[in-house]
Amino acid sequence: ADVLAATRTHGRSDVRPAPGRRPLLLLSPGFSVSRWTLTHLAEDLASRGYVVASVDHAYESYGITLPGGETLGCVACVALDEQGVPGSVVTSTRAADMRFVLDRLTGPAPAWRHARVIDARRIGMAGHSIGGASAATTMVADRRVDAGVNMDGAFWEDLPAEGLRGRPFLMLGTHDEVHLPGGLDTTWDRVWPRLDGWKRWLTVAGARHSTFSDFPLAERHFGLPAADLAPERAVHLTRAHVAAFFDRHLRGAPGGPLDGPAPEHPEVHFQNP
Template sequence: MKRLTRAAAAAVLACALALSAGTAATATAPTAPRTDAGPSAGAVSAPLALPAPSGPHPVGSTVLPLVDRSRTDPWVPTADGRRLMVTLHYPAARPGGPRAPYATREETRRLAEGLGAGTALPADVLAATRTHSGRDVRPAPGRRPLVLLSPGFSVSRWTLTHLAEDLASRGYVVASVDHAYESYGITLPGGETLGCAACAALDEEGVPGSVVTLTRAADMRFVLDRLTGPAPAWRHARVIDARRIGMAGHSIGGASAATTMVADRRVDAGVNMDGAFWEDLPAEGLRGRPFLMLGTHDETHLPGGLDTTWDRIWPGLDGWRRWVTIAGSGHSTFSDFPLVERHFGLPHPELAPERAVLLTRAYVAAFFDRHLRGAPDGPLAGPTQDRPEAHFHTP
């Protein structure tokens, strides 16, 4: 059985910054980091503003704390059930309202500490990142497809905010999920911040990688129950169309999308953004459901690459499928981190952050538009002149 070690987490799972100070996660960057944009590290006092969403709808956001007391937490068995923090982004009835926060200062402080960033990533400035969501505003009328998002190992749900806001602006309800004790810092409603007990488990002895993906699949099943069941936890849950559900994730969150689809037939379509798979698909594959593998265009995720799990999983994807790699990208490309890296004067992959945002949004949205709304393939039909970085593979 494969073991999830600290080295594997750094090289394959962690959605981490390519810091000049040199963290273990720099092994994820396939290209020489760029330092020609942004101010000097540690000199930034103005908050980052995320790129505006591209869809026609204003965006609302609310935070939903959930506790599954039917399960024992695998990382802290003495905890009172399995805790999840969920941020919902959705089309809002009208623009305005108080701006939704990006993250808590304690979350960003612990992230910077966990990545070894020191003063290069000032916690208060990162926490003040400006979003485009109105906090707790009323949703727009109508029934919307639901997309679940799961972050990379050791980082939090807010590292996928630009994608979540963009999908919401295009008409989706998006549930970004923080999985207890798998992030450097997850702040609960009462102010307590949970640490990364799973990180400590990696340091001590390593664990089967499937513990993470199977646990996240159970987490997502619970989230779906609480959002689409007979007594939903969100008072506006009526806007969710439970017949149209997708899931995307980054790093091990992307691998968890496939595991979740195997475990729960309610998830109709899945996207893995640059994550290694930690268990094989069953003999029946995904039972005809569509799947997108979106990754780095380097020795890792090209066909025949270092991550052999993509080659191994590909034949079992028995429905609509695409294998797309992005030239110039790094492991962090599919999250908010390229924007953070440049803003704080940190090294970043060759691909410009604006292109990273545009391409990630374009291909993820096109996938869900195709499979949850019946739209044409659009950008996923094949290579196009306006997106020369994207390479399509049919091994």
């Protein structure tokens, strides 16, 4: 815990934002872990001029400490593991969390003193694992979210017949028996036809479930078994494709690594079920 607490990042507190109106991105971590597990992605997106809100979901991870000093336990972990509560409860709850965050950032009495820089007409959401599944659930529940990314998460809820009403969605996952078309996670095959706007299904060779978070860096630091993909490469590929997606759909900047296979990204495969 002391080593993790001493980790240096490129973020700073109480910094005044650069001038101008900027798109807002919401980030949702995997189940039972904190928002810090998406730090490298949050910092990269912020460096590109996005306002980024990384969210800790109360009672869904171990060790969320509130400003008053109270530390919340993972009530949802017990509910899913011991009481048989379905994962759809988590994704729908996270959608409600994100709607609350949007209200508090873009509503008439914003909680953030620099909220005036947010362009509420350009909002996206990305998440890892169940956080990625929650991006789709949030888009169904809230039309304010214009684009979504699911990084290697199984979908716990099917999309409605009208899909996402033409809004774009990116699925970025492992290139293995889980998230290839026809793989063990059948939810990707089931959701794919309901994605009725711009969409991509990308798989990354050498990746595993934790690749799209900060875990590869932490694992190497502590000498834990690593994926085939080097941590620096995992960070680069995740940053490049998530940023290109939001640049395209929230900033009108097409091109980049989402147009098709590229020699500089040989690990990334485009799927077309």
